[in-house]
Amino acid sequence: MSIREKISRVSTLIPFPKTSLELLTGSYDKNTTMQKIIAIAENDPALTAKILSIANSPFYGFRWNVGSIPQALLTLGTDEVTGLILAYQLKQEIFSWDTKQKKFLQRLWKHSVVTAILARLLKQYLQLHSDGEEFTAGLLHDIGKLVLAQYFPEKLDDMQKKMEKDKKTDLEAEMEVFEMTHTEVGEILGTKWSFPEVLVETMKYHHSLELISNNKILPSVVRLSDIFAEEWQYGIGEQASSFEIDNEVCWKNLQGAFPNLEGVHSREIGKMIRAQLQSSHDFINLFL
């Protein structure tokens, strides 16, 4: 059986945290989502403590103390809190795995967290009107790699070698070793889990944004964050030195959507976002 067949047949590829999945896929109104989050937090004091410490971190810079989950929901919004719950639960899940590829998973997790934080910083910079889903999309964009690493740990080393020694891109190396890419696996997972379309499209198209016709903004924000993460030593092995960001589709898509980016070099934005990332280390560490 080919890897593709194997992956398509496994009904639960990785046990995605149940409550996070419910929050991401349920089409609830805001009020119901809030009630659900409050109920989840009541049953998990460690989760509550984590969310409150994040809400009170200098990253958000509130001048008041966020003292309860209902208050955190009002201050941060339900989508942002959903992203934080997902980060907390997914991390617990991943680090409970008995795996030969612990180091790789740790690196991948850090890459995902930093991409999520960068996507949030970019959203702020672009004054993008979103419900906060860029954090979740950043966190999940490479989730296909998690499955490849967890299911085929013995092949992962071959893949890494192809990238390091033969200078292949991650997609090329994945095709050669697994006969499919992390973006395809991401699509299979997202579809199986009934994720919102924009999340599935981000997982599927973040390396081929030219193929998306609608909803280009969020995947483009995530891809730009992904490239910055690669360049700034939070990478997962893409050839960072080869990026010409001004020519990347993600950057062109954003320039097309935000007129104030016209004539601006991506490096200028990178400089600003990087400074913010550097002062966000405490925040990043809260997720590691």
Ligand SMILES: [Fe+2]
């Ligand atoms: Fe990727």
Ligand SMILES: [Fe+2]
């Ligand atoms: Fe990535």
